[in-house]
Amino acid sequence: MNPTRKMWVIFGGALALYVLIVMLIAVIPAIDLSHTAPGPGVQPLTPLHVQGREVFAGNGCGYCHTQQVRPLTEDKVFGRPSAPGDFSYQTPELLGSERTGPDLTNVGKVKPSDVWQYIHLYDPRAVVPQSIMPNFRFLFRVVDQLPAGETAVPLPAKFAPAHGYVVPTPQAKALVAYLLSLKQQPIPGYVAPAEAAPAAAPTAAVAPAAAGGYAYDAAKGQALFEANCAACHQASGAGVPGAFPPLKGNAAVASDDPGLHLRTVLHGASGVVIDGVKYSSVMPPFAAQLSDADIANIANYERSSWGNHGKPVTAAEVATLRAGSK
């Protein structure tokens, strides 16, 4: 074989074999997958959401936050397993490769309050003290006079600028609109595989008195509170003045009738007035993701913490209210 021909045989062969493999393993499957039909209820993005998505990608949010839920027990906190039809309008894809922060697949459902999102972007530590997310103050303006039609972000005093109002820029508004649009659509007929956890509920109910005669799983109640409630109501139960109501000394939590307290946890709330303060933020419903025993644990934790002495509740009461007030 002459030397030049030998060169073309080796390198041409290596190239041709590679192109063949790439076609089989990447390009042809990708052509097929690009035609995946959107799942039920999955809608194209609005222009505002598209803009928000660009802010998201341009500032590298995707390096710390994934947008895919795996069919693993540990991922259940983020929603149902992601389905192929969820990604039909997700180009460029933002599935991500690292979870330095939590997955955002359902952030619009879990943290539906735009006020929370703005406070959190302006200074994450104002609502999540242990957060290591950078602040995104560059997405806000500080103004002396509040422009007509604008609402100032109600920051806790410790995190607010010395004077002036904090107002989100159009970019921040687009980003928050995009984040709030991140919600998984239910798949008709999909039932989450049964978990072993509910079996533990009866033992929790008969657990020894934790504090002040409250018969509930105190450790579980605290963990569930921190995972689901503390982002707004804070680990101290004090809430964020003007943004999220306190649970400490809250009449509904201290009341002998647990109805309002449990209904709020089950079905969410918005625009409520507590102690003369109107809270515009939205509270998400927890009926879909928490069991009766879990909600009872959380409620009892809230009713027995921070100096609260509300009457204990049982899982059975939660079940009654869940069934009754649909």
Place this chain on the structure above:
Amino acid sequence: MAAAVQGAGIADRDATQEQTSEQDDRALAAVFKAYTISATCWLLFGTAVGLLLAFKFGAPDFWAEKYLTFGRLRPIHTNSVFYGFASIGLVGTAFYVTARSCGTRLYSTRLAWLGLWLFNIAALTGTIALDLGYNWGDLEYREWPWPIRLVLLAALLVTVWNLLATIARRASHDIYLSNWYIIGGFLWTCVICLVAILPWYQQGLGQVAISGYFMHNAVGMWFTPLALGLFYYAIPKVLNRPIYSYALGVLAFWTNLVFYPMLGGHHFLFSPLPWWLQTTAIICSVGMLVPVLGGSANFLLTMRGRYHGRIESYPLAFLFIGVLCYLVGSTQGTVEALRSLQAVWHFTSFTVGHSHLTMYGFVSFAVWGAIYALLPLATGKNPGRLGVATHFWLALVGMSIYVIALSIGGTLQGLDWVRGVPFIQSVAEMAPYYLWRGVGGILMFLSHLVFAWNVWRMTAGKPGNAPSPIMEPEGAAA
């Protein structure tokens, strides 16, 4: 086998079968020098950014302004060490290896300069675009806007044309193994760039499939073959003895080509990608043990009996660590791809540790080893032994701290999720490991400053004044 025996001698032979003029040698040395200096600048920039990022894990409000925010600097770090430092460093050395192992002059010095400009324009405009917030979907290693990635493709095409034309001028009938890996790497990477840019099959989930493919092919079909190509030349050269087995090198070449392209799907295990694609990726990840074990064994057996040489010769020490990290890092990659372990490690900092073990321990050490072994031969100027030793130990200790800290921390992070503790607890518990990552990072960055000094001495310093990196042949060991 005749070809194997003949080929094995080429690395030794090129010095005796010199067919190049002094002017050609000077031109080749100038190209090698310029690429090395350019790579060194990108190394300093890219790892300074990396160090700042490591610091931000402990001080998130530090320099949080728009152009210095974590999410913009993070891709700047990865892309500048990928396409600035490692790529340009490998390409410069590849020019030297190809020309020398073919016993001929470089086909075109002008094309080499053009390539250098194109690589730098791509890396520079890419950095600026990312800092301005033009990030194409946070898709790892292809964040640059597509016109910039076309410039990178042009750089690759210009360079591979130059290298192929050089090989066509070679003195011997055989093509030395290094050139198989180098040319293979270039040709495959041109395909990778093209596949990543074309839009027709990249909608939604289709793009996820391409992301998985791209992410790992850009690593395994570009950096791996080029670094291995340097090993096949530099290790026999420094030891002054032929490679242990030419045939084993050929086997590793073809098996790497068959298994590596298919394993990208393992970045998306448990994702909505088709299950068969994920399983194929896992099987090929296991198949990678063949080229990895074959290649590593070949290099280690070439070094057999001359282990004391690793202490005498720091270029060899760099190459030795590069081989070890290739072996350990790649095997770790196979293990990580298994579903049961992926369930714990995926999305955690363990993966970041893995990518540094491979891109730093394997690829960067290979680049440094090859530069320390070959650049003095091209320029006639040597770095001081103390300088090279300082670089070696700072880099090795720094990387070890970095990788060990993130491997332990990442495992705990994954176990926290499995145990179902509140997410924020997994963030808080990483703090000490993020701190140790920073400590390792400081040592690594200091080693790069020393490297820059050594490069200065090898390019602008005084000629001679130190022993050649090439060891004396040892009769008993042959």
